Every structure is written in structure tokens, then in C-alpha cells.
Amino acid sequence: MSFNTFGRVLRFTTWGESHGPALGAVVDGCPPQIALSEADIQPFLDARKPGTSRFTTQRREPDEVRILSGVFEGQTTGTPISLMIENTDQRSKDYSEVAKAYRPGHADYAYDAKYGLRDYRGGGRSSARETAARVAAGAVARKIIPGVQIRGWVSAIGGDTIDEAKFDAAQIGRNPFFCPDAAAAARWEALVDEARKAGSSLGAVVTCEATGVPAGWGAPLYAKLDADLAAGMMGINAVKGVEIGDGFAAAALRGEQNADPMTPGNDGPQFEANHAGGIAGGISTGQPVRVRVAFKPTSSILIPVPTVTRDGHASEIVTKGRHDPCVGIRGVPVVEAMMALVLADHFMLHRAQTGR
Amino acid sequence: MSFNTFGRVLRFTTWGESHGPALGAVVDGCPPQIALSEADIQPFLDARKPGTSRFTTQRREPDEVRILSGVFEGQTTGTPISLMIENTDQRSKDYSEVAKAYRPGHADYAYDAKYGLRDYRGGGRSSARETAARVAAGAVARKIIPGVQIRGWVSAIGGDTIDEAKFDAAQIGRNPFFCPDAAAAARWEALVDEARKAGSSLGAVVTCEATGVPAGWGAPLYAKLDADLAAGMMGINAVKGVEIGDGFAAAALRGEQNADPMTPGNDGPQFEANHAGGIAGGISTGQPVRVRVAFKPTSSILIPVPTVTRDGHASEIVTKGRHDPCVGIRGVPVVEAMMALVLADHFMLHRAQTGR
Amino acid sequence: MSFNTFGRVLRFTTWGESHGPALGAVVDGCPPQIALSEADIQPFLDARKPGTSRFTTQRREPDEVRILSGVFEGQTTGTPISLMIENTDQRSKDYSEVAKAYRPGHADYAYDAKYGLRDYRGGGRSSARETAARVAAGAVARKIIPGVQIRGWVSAIGGDTIDEAKFDAAQIGRNPFFCPDAAAAARWEALVDEARKAGSSLGAVVTCEATGVPAGWGAPLYAKLDADLAAGMMGINAVKGVEIGDGFAAAALRGEQNADPMTPGNDGPQFEANHAGGIAGGISTGQPVRVRVAFKPTSSILIPVPTVTRDGHASEIVTKGRHDPCVGIRGVPVVEAMMALVLADHFMLHRAQTGR
Amino acid sequence: MSFNTFGRVLRFTTWGESHGPALGAVVDGCPPQIALSEADIQPFLDARKPGTSRFTTQRREPDEVRILSGVFEGQTTGTPISLMIENTDQRSKDYSEVAKAYRPGHADYAYDAKYGLRDYRGGGRSSARETAARVAAGAVARKIIPGVQIRGWVSAIGGDTIDEAKFDAAQIGRNPFFCPDAAAAARWEALVDEARKAGSSLGAVVTCEATGVPAGWGAPLYAKLDADLAAGMMGINAVKGVEIGDGFAAAALRGEQNADPMTPGNDGPQFEANHAGGIAGGISTGQPVRVRVAFKPTSSILIPVPTVTRDGHASEIVTKGRHDPCVGIRGVPVVEAMMALVLADHFMLHRAQTGR
Numbered sequence A, B, C, D: 001m002s003f004n005t006f007g008r009v010l011r012f013t014t015w016g017e018s019h020g021p022a023l024g025a026v027v028d029g030c031p032p033q034i035a036l037s038e039a040d041i042q043p044f045l046d047a048r049k050p051g052t053s054r055f056t057t058q059r060r061e062p063d064e065v066r067i068l069s070g071v072f073e074g075q076t077t078g079t080p081i082s083l084m085i086e087n088t089d090q091r092s093k094d095y096s097e098v099a100k101a102y103r104p105g106h107a108d109y110a111y112d113a114k115y116g117l118r119d120y121r122g123g124g125r126s127s128a129r130e131t132a133a134r135v136a137a138g139a140v141a142r143k144i145i146p147g148v149q150i151r152g153w154v155s156a157i158g159g160d161t162i163d164e165a166k167f168d169a170a171q172i173g174r175n176p177f178f179c180p181d182a183a184a185a186a187r188w189e190a191l192v193d194e195a196r197k198a199g200s201s202l203g204a205v206v207t208c209e210a211t212g213v214p215a216g217w218g219a220p221l222y223a224k225l226d227a228d229l230a231a232g233m234m235g236i237n238a239v240k241g242v243e244i245g246d247g248f249a250a251a252a253l254r255g256e257q258n259a260d261p262m263t264p265g266n267d268g269p270q271f272e273a274n275h276a277g278g279i280a281g282g283i284s285t286g287q288p289v290r291v292r293v294a295f296k297p298t299s300s301i302l303i304p305v306p307t308v309t310r311d312g313h314a315s316e317i318v319t320k321g322r323h324d325p326c327v328g329i330r331g332v333p334v335v336e337a338m339m340a341l342v343l344a345d346h347f348m349l350h351r352a353q354t355g356r
Helices: A038-048 A092-100 A108-115 A121-126 A128-144 A169-174 A182-197 A225-234 A247-252 A331-354 B038-048 B092-100 B108-115 B121-126 B128-144 B169-174 B182-197 B225-234 B247-252 B331-354 C038-048 C092-100 C108-115 C121-126 C128-144 C169-174 C182-197 C225-234 C247-252 C331-354 D038-048 D092-100 D108-115 D121-126 D128-144 D169-174 D182-197 D225-234 D247-252 D331-354
Strands: A011-016 A022-028 A065-067 A081-086 A149-157 A204-211 A239-244 A289-295 A305-308 A314-317 B011-016 B022-028 B065-067 B081-086 B149-157 B204-211 B239-244 B289-295 B305-308 B314-317 C011-016 C022-028 C065-067 C081-086 C149-157 C204-211 C239-244 C262-265 C268-271 C289-295 C305-308 C314-317 D011-016 D022-028 D065-067 D081-086 D149-157 D204-211 D239-244 D289-295 D305-308 D314-317
Touching: A011 A128, A011 D022, A011 D081, A022 A128, A022 D011, A038 A065, A038 A128, A038 A331, A081 A128, A081 D011, A108 A121, A108 B331, A121 A128, A128 A331, A149 A169, A149 A182, A149 A331, A169 A182, A204 A331, A204 B247, A225 A239, A225 A289, A225 A331, A225 B225, A225 B239, A239 A247, A239 B225, A239 B247, A247 B204, A247 B239, A247 B289, A289 A331, A289 B247, A331 B108, A331 C331, B011 B128, B011 C022, B011 C081, B022 B128, B022 C011, B038 B065, B038 B128, B038 B331, B081 B128, B081 C011, B108 B121, B121 B128, B128 B331, B149 B169, B149 B182, B149 B331, B169 B182, B204 B331, B225 B239, B225 B289, B225 B331, B239 B247, B289 B331, B331 D331, C011 C128, C022 C128, C038 C065, C038 C128, C038 C331, C081 C128, C108 C121, C108 D331, C121 C128, C128 C331, C149 C169, C149 C182, C149 C331, C169 C182, C204 C331, C204 D247, C225 C239, C225 C289, C225 C331, C225 D225, C225 D239, C239 C247, C239 D225, C239 D247, C247 D204, C247 D239, C247 D289, C289 C331, C289 D247, C331 D108, D011 D128, D022 D128, D038 D065, D038 D128, D038 D331, D081 D128, D108 D121, D121 D128, D128 D331, D149 D169, D149 D182, D149 D331, D169 D182, D204 D331, D225 D239, D225 D289, D225 D331, D239 D247, D289 D331
Parallel strands: C262 D305
Antiparallel strands: A011 A022, A022 A081, A065 A081, A149 A204, A204 A289, A239 A289, A239 B239, A305 A314, B011 B022, B022 B081, B065 B081, B149 B204, B204 B289, B239 B289, B305 B314, C011 C022, C022 C081, C065 C081, C149 C204, C204 C289, C239 C289, C239 D239, C262 C268, C305 C314, D011 D022, D022 D081, D065 D081, D149 D204, D204 D289, D239 D289, D305 D314
16 A cells, blocks of 8 residues: 555565665565475576676676575465565766756656655666565565466567567577577667667567466456556556557457457367457456566666756766666566566465455 | 555545446545535546447446535535446346356456356446446546646547547547547548447557646555556456557667656756656656557457357357447546546655655 | 555445435455345344434434345355445434534544534534444355354443353343343443433443354454454444453463463364453464453533534533433444454455465 | 555554564655654664563563665655664574473464464564564654654553552653652562562553644544554554553443543643543544553463463473563553554545645
């Protein structure tokens, strides 16, 4: 109900700034007796970790997570799980100019307008470093719904879209772009390199799919599964759009094109298509839950942009420091984490109401 | 936190099914001493009302709202405002077939899978009639933020998009499509007529803009203004996608294209563009808040679709009854209502935290 | 999170004033496929109904409940259940004096200070009539936890306490005081009659016990079963104190006196005492859950009390109209309802987290 | 909505076990631009700190708080404030016996019944050490409402009550009992010493008063100021009862005795008494807000109590280790903290709704 907590029954609260001593998440409501250790969480943080290729920010953070509470003798106790990640590679000096003038596209001006002050070092609370806390929380959520497989990938960078016909899940881990289309990955290497060298940045689209979600999760009408996914994804830094299933493309279809015909199956109905993205009326249908998320190009660029200073004078700003040329790439583990958190929450909410 | 309530400080809860005796909303947290009567709410319900043209469902509901509590001597008292709308034109006989088989694209199967039963008459709780309750609640929200102007319109039907260069706000009320482009409205007349006669349906995109929103509303990170808008819009029946500002188009831009350059103004910074849709870091910037919402074509069509019956046999279904050939059209007042409700909530939340 | 909603997973929202057209509750999150009709709710409203003896207010309200949504063919659907009770016996003319001056002990001044206005007719929103909505909601909650038996009684009026040794549950329904001690009931008849004739009023203590609650409901630390019971009970009009188990008496005990010794039983541990009132660490122990609730004497009395008028002048006030000489008596069904609502919510919350 | 979070607009979430590496609180929603450093928080933790006299547990914890986020250049930023206190003096070996058998009166059995496992070291999550996190959060809350003075004291130990006529606020800090009556403090020294030496424990009553609360804070009906105070206090470890104002004593009064007569004052009405404890209809009246809280004697005693082992056999248990002979004494800073947190939350909630 406040500002930094997400979820209904399974809830997590994140805290921390880019350049403070640490950041973290408190995961509350986790079922007891689930095996959990740092080793279950670290791989997801490593996937999101900066500095692993020249296509992401050169900030080097080990992003080592510590579990401070809620686990006893290797098992969750049902009490809050406090996860902490220390910040180690902070260079506050990089941000002296940001203190004086607003970076267009960043939250600088909005924060000042709201709070009357802001922690300008690395974006403070609005830094994408916060997403490390979500990724850690998401790793806990995955353990709650072991039957669900969640897989995300980058489906477009700078308007260059993958060829769905060449989708190969095995490729996702083999290139620095989480790209399932080897040809697209090759093109993106040149594309992102060019933008990086030009001091520019690129937007991206991340697609995420969850399989193994049974029919029945979700709830009308303000706790729809898709409404919660939309809130979760839109709350990620730099996200400007969310689609479920065909999304905006569905708005261009006719009813008979958009229907997902059903046929009898061994275990409930089978669907001949999945325009709906696995959700109807806010409730899962048993099909894969599919979401697409639009990341804008990061506003931290070396190309000068007209702006105003805190004291109201015209200026230009270039954002030095270490930034992602395409923040959407590292968005993949974050989108996956939010998918896991929303699904685990709805699994528990469904169990509360129906006992199943 | 439960299922049918929306909002943080200003909260509303809706109830009611398509074919029950009534439906309604309880608006809680409204500031006191606001002049309010049924006459403030009814025009918005009338705008959403079915049966006003051949392009919407022929169900005829007066949709007359009654205020049952929370108003005394013409003013809000600060206590919950109960709004009720009676259902009058129900024809339960239309839905006998729906009881037996699942309509693909509808929530029929998902409800059965979740609850083990469903009110099949007119979609029950998943009926678009529920949106009448939101529209009524939204009218109350507008009174809380009188300085904000909210305007929605249909910007595409069936893939046919308006020409932004011909945008004329005065046109919106002059055609049955809430269309600001007279030429597009003329085209849509033929388009929707054709679909209606073919027993088909069309998707649509609704755009909504709020002006007069000061900088500073919103909150990091899970109560971002855009995250709450995304949840609110995605919770509307038939919605499959939400964009803030440029949305998915931003994912194809470079950083310098997507920046909204700032220049000094008389009353804070001026912006040279609004790619961000008036929100940065989850907080309003003072620019118009702009959202785009994708409505799928309604799944209630007269064209047969393969399906399964409740007892698992293959079948085909056509959905008779009175349906909207393009449910996105009547979505305009609903999108406006959700915009008003989210903004009023964040106005109050901002006031709670900052006193402004 | 707002102001007129209670509960975590099972939530209800009440609305309505004493002298408006109606009042009601929306119960959200109720499990599906529970048989429910008005006949399940009405007996509890009848138990609370005014005008049944000379010991309660002479206002005569049939308090007939209507289910407006959430039930289909006699079963709950899992969607919100809207319950409405129309007000019929309102006499607004009784309250003219109250409009001008504040009744000490009532919420009159506090409402004016908060909201700048108040519905002075019968106390408006602060009227005990609101408790009818809770009683209706509580009847729904009972159906969710059929294995739990909830029984409340008046254990003291005006400082005259029942003899626990003479506790006879069968007596509770046989006198107008919900009194389990026949001798005390006889004394109270004279006591309350005297107060009523003197234009005064009396406080009371209500005790409520729930049996059949399994060990394990509740949660640390801010959602403790006892913390939620305390909130629920203290939210009832005229309540000024809440105890779990021995309550304040426990504060006068030594550790060895207050311990509830355990011995092996056939179905988990047996307890040799129940000082704890069935709750340890915020979680049920399997013993009866026991709560005591202190009701102050109603402030509506015919004895003049010094006060001030709205415009700040000294005055005296006597509260004419029809009032309960001992509002705690009719508090019994209300306390039972809150017990049922808290327990049903925690049953569901426990199921969400543990699957049991 | 989940289990370890408290508050509506100002919310805090606590985490941590008695014998984990650390414990903490995340305070979310705090207004920006409030001067805050560890030095503002530490004195309150020191007041609660164990090991300061022979009348409290001999566990020695420095309880040094660190602010990990939400403060920049000495001022709150409006983003979540993460507070962490490391555990240093843990002796896990003390608790081997507790692992095998349930301590009557403790949460041991209830936790096992709920979660199927428990962290038995020092009570785990149900340890009174968690209250350190609340005290830290409460220190932040005090800074939000600088005009409110909050003062708590012990008003009874083991049934021996202070003489209200000898109340002297200056005494509270001069004895190890937070006792405002010097004569009572002298008696308690002998009383607590005797219990400690006997391996027993004593219950206590803590009274807390907040002055400077303006009329108008609070809300009907499920967010009443008194209901939230009741929830907050009852959620403290070992608390079994809560009273507002006269509490249970009011249940023995007549209406004319319980009324708080009003007279005109310079700044709104004056009250001639405060039976109501500063709250009417759930809303503050401008009088001191007064609450009484009953602490049971701690169940950790050296006197053997019959119990059962985890595997169901009869046993006896004595709780060795370092325990408070009267846990209510150190409850004073905790009760004050909860008072501050509830009041600050309602100050902000009131501001949200009314702008005042």
C-alpha cells in the first residue's frame, strides 16, 4: 500500500540506492520448509550482473547476496527473508554534474519536484541497481512454484526484431544479448557496438513466457493476473509498455482471428492458438503465460541534450559515467523475476481462496 | 489486497454481475466537503451507456446511479460513498448455450477452472457491465482533482489509425466512435458496419491524456504512477496492452531521439517533447500524462468457433445475444475513469507524504 | 488500507449511515461453491436487531438483508458478495439539537474537527447501526469455517459480573441479556431498568469464545491472530478495551501461574489451562480462542452534560431519541461476527502460505 | 497485507531472528527532508537495550543501528529507510533443550504446528529481540510528528500498582523500572529481585500517553485510531490486553460518569475529563491519547513446567539462558515506538484525505 512493496500474499519490499552501502529485499509470506540458500539466488544475480560484456555497463559489482533471516538449517521458516547485496564499486565523483542539472529522460527533475531533494549519485533510488533486489526476490519466488518454467529473451533491439521462425531457446545463453535467434544476435553485436561508440543508447523489447501454469490462477477484476503482471513490469526502470499475448496486435484483429479455438484434450481443453497469452478474464487458462515488455533507450548518453539547471538556467548535459548502451538486455532476468513473483503470489492467493 | 478493490488511499471496490439485480462501487477515502450529487456522475455513465448507436450493443440500460451513502446535504462527508446501478434489461434466456460450452476468448473456461462454477448469464462478473461501476467511481475521482482535465478517444479501430495531424478535440463528441479525426470516423462507420453485419468484431486502441497534472505525483518503485496506470488499464475487460508515452515505439528509438529536452520556463522547466508520456521514474513531470490502451475484438461473435463443452466434447459455438461489435469504443469513458481514479489516488498519496 | 475495509485475504467493506437509505457490506475473497442465501444471514441480524426488548433501543428496524451479487443458483461464485440492508425507521427530527451542539463522549466533535462537517442524524457513520453490516458479513464468514463454533455472551453489566461457576450456555438465549448465568440475568433486569428509567446508561463486558480452531492459524508479527482480533474488536463502536485469555489479569501473575502446562494427547498436546486464550506468539494453539471486550456506557443519555455548541458557546445537552441503555448487550452478535471474520481470514491466509 | 508489515501510508516491515546475523526494519513512506541520523535513533534503542540492570536479561547487545538507505546528506529522501542492527551476543548452545520440547506459554508449539519447523534458538522470530527493530522504526516516526510528545511508563508490576497521586514524570528515568512513583519503584526492586532469584517472572502494565495530538486524526471504522493502536500494541510480544482511556473500567461506569464534559476554550473545546483516552469514534479529540498495555510474565522460567516433547512424550522443562524476569519493563520503549508509528501514520493519512 505504500511505495516500495509489491505483492498480495507473497510480498517483497526493496530498499537501497545506487551509491549507498547496500541494497536489499525483504520477502514476506514465503511458505515454510522450502530448501533455500544463497546458491539458489546467486545464478540469477550473476545473469543480471553488470560488467560481463562490453554491451553492458562497466561498473563491476560482484552482487553477492546474503540471506540475513528467514532460513534455518537450509529451509525457509515462513518468516521474512531478508536479502542484502552490498554495493562495492561506487564512484560518486562521476556524478558531480548530475547534481547541478537535470538529465532529460531521467527521474532527476521529477524527484526534485516531488521530494525537494534527491540522491543524485548514480540515480539514487531510481537507479537500475534496484533491480538486483527484485532478481534476488524472484529467485525465492521460483522455489515456491517449482512446476513453472520461466524463460525470457530479448526479442528486439533498436527496432531490429528477431525472426520468430528461427527461435532457438538454446541460443539464449550463448550470446551476450539473451537472444534466441543467432542471426539477430550477430546483427545486434554491430548495432549495439555502434550505439555505444556513438555515446548513444538503444531501446529493446523483452519477451517472457511461463509454462506449467495451471488454469485458475488470477482473480477478477483489480487483481487480474494480467493487471498484476502489467503493474510489475511497468514498475521496472525504463519500461514504457506491456503487452499480454498479442497485445496491441490484437487491437488490429477481428474476433474470429483473435479467438483461440478449443478442442478436447486428455487433461482439459487444448487450445489451437494463444493470442490471449494464457490469460482470459484475468485468470490463467493453462496455456503459456506470455508477456512483452518495452524498454526505452537509457537516457544516460554522451550526446549533449538541452536541459535546465536546478537553479533554472539553460544548459546542456552529457551523462558521463558507466552506463548500459541498451538497458533492455539486462532487463531479461528482471522481467523473469517479476513474472516469478507475480505467479507465486497468485498461486498462493488461489490456494487461499480455493484450497487447491 | 483482495480481488475487487483498487487504489491506495482513495480506494474503490466494485461488485455485481451482468444479470444480477444491480451492480455498484464503494468509494472509500474521498476527501470531505466536495459537492457531489448523482448529476455529477450520470453524464459519464450516459457516455458509456449501451444502445445509443448501432455500433454498440443493443442492450438498453438506463444505468441510473444512486448515491446510497457518504453524501450529506450535497457534500461528501469523508465516509464511504456507495454507488448503485440497477440492472433492468436482462434477458437470461440468451445465454442457455453458453452454460453448456466455453466461448473461446471469453473467461468461461478460466472461471470454471478456478471456481468450479460460473454465473454464465452475460458473462457474470466478467461482463463489461462491471465497467459501469468504475465509470461511476471515476466521476467521483474527477471531483477530487478539479485542476486536471482528462480526455480519451479512440485512435484506431481494426488496425485503421487516425491521422494525428488531423486531431481535432471538438470532433470527439460528434461521432459515435469518440474519434477526433472526422475522416477516420467516416471510414470506421463502414468498417464497423461491415464487421457487425458479418457477425464479427473489431479491436481498437484508446488513447487518454490528462493535462494539469503537476510534477511530483507518483512514487518509486512498486507504486509508480505508470505502474498503477498499467494495472488499472490492464484490469479493464478486453484490454491486452498498455503504453505510457511512446510505449513500444520508444523501444525502437535511440537515446537522443527519445530524450525530452528541457528549457527554462516561467513556472519550472519546459519540455520540447513528450516521449515519456509525462512520467519519469514513476513520477509525473508536469507534462500531459498520456496512455494508450489496446482492446482486443470482443470474443462474442456470430461466426462459429471450435470449442469444447463443459463435459469435454468437441463442439462449435456462436455467441448470440446483444454484443458490441467493437468493445473498445465504449472503453473510452472507462479508460478516462481509471485515469481519474489513479491520479486522484496519487494526488492524495503525494499529499500524505509531502503535505503539498 | 483505506478506512472502511477489514481483512487480509477475506476482506469486507462496509458503507452507510444511520439515516441514509440503506447500509451494507461487500465481502470479497469468499471461497466459491459455498451454499449461501439470505436465510443463512438473517438469524444473526435478528439477534442484533433493535426493539426486541425494553432493554434495547426502541427503534424498530426489520433489518432484512438482500444479497445483490456473488451468489448464483444458491452457491457463492468467488466474486464479491454485496449485502444490503435498507433503513426504514428513521426519524431525523429527533436529532435537531445534536446538529447544534456536541454530545460529550460521542464522535460529534471529532468528526467536525476532522471533516469540517458531519451527518448528525443518528450519529451518521458513527452510529451503531453500522454494526448490522458487520453482522451480515460475519454470517458469511461462519460458512467458510464450518468446523469452528463461536459463542459470545455478556459477562458483566455496570460492574456486576457473572459467576463463572454458574456458567450455563443454554441460558444465553433465554434472557434479553445474552447472559449465561440466570441469577445475574435476574439482577441485570433491575439494574438496566433502573438506568433506563433514570435516563442513564451502563457499560458492559462481552466475552467470546471460538472452539474448533486448529493449531497454526495466525502469523507473526503484525498479522498476529490476537493483533487482528484486537483491531477488529476495538473497531466496534463504544469498545474501549480488548483482552486475549487472561488479559490484564495475566499482568498480575507470576510465570509459573500463567503457564498452560502441556501433556501428551491423542491428537497433539493437551493443555491443562488456557491463560493464553488459545493464542501463543500470535498463532492459535488448538485451545479455545477467547477474547473479552469492554463496552463503555453509551453517551446518549437524558441526564444533562455540559458541552459546547458548534459556534463555541457553553451549553448543556441531553440526548433524546431512542437509545440503548446498555449498548454492550447488542454487542454480542457483533463481537461474534468480528471473531468469525478474523478467523475465516486467518484460515485462508494460513492456507495460502502452507496449503493446509 | 502480509505478515510482517505494519501501517497504512507510513509502513514498516521488520525482519530477523534472535540468533541470526542481524535484524532490521524497512520504513517506507517517510516524508522527505527530515533531518535523520543514527544519533536520532540510538537513544531509544539504548533505553530498550538488555543488560543495563539486574532486572533485565543479561544478554549484552550493543544494539547499534545502521541506516543503510533513504538518507542523503543527513536528510530523508522519501525513499525506504533500511535500518539494521547486528546480533553479536548469541549463545546458541543455551537452547538445545528447547529444540526437543515445547516451552508452555511460548510460541514453540504453535510455530511447529503452523510451519512444521522452527528456529528454536532464542525463540527465533518470536523473540522479543524483534522489538529492537520497532523501536528503531519508532524513532523515525517521532521525527515525522515533532509536535507530539510520547511518554510511557510501567504502572504496575506483578499486581502492585503505582499511586497515581504520586505520579512524577521526572522519576521515570531515575529507576530501572520506568516507574513514575518513587515509592513503587522501591517496592518493585524487592519484588523483581525475589522473582528473579526464585527463577520466576512477573507480569506488568505499561501506560503510554501522547500529548500534542490535534483533533481529527483517525478514521472510521476499520482504521480507527484506537483500532490501529490496539493492533499495534497487541502485536508486541507478551501483550495480552489493550485499553484506551478508562478501558475495562469504563464498562463499570454509568453514562454520566463516563462523559467527558466540554467547555469553551480559546482553541476549540476544553474537556473536563479524559475517560475516552483522547479518542472518540476512532478519531482524536485533541486530548492526550492514552493507552494501557498488559504484559504477561515471560514464560521463560527456571521453575519446571509439565510439557511434551516434539515426538509426543511427557516431559518437564525449565528454560535456562538469559531472560527478563519482567519483560514488561523493557516494553516501555516498545509501546512508545508503536504509539509513535501509529500516530505518524494517521497524521499522514489525515493529511492525504483533508490536506491538513
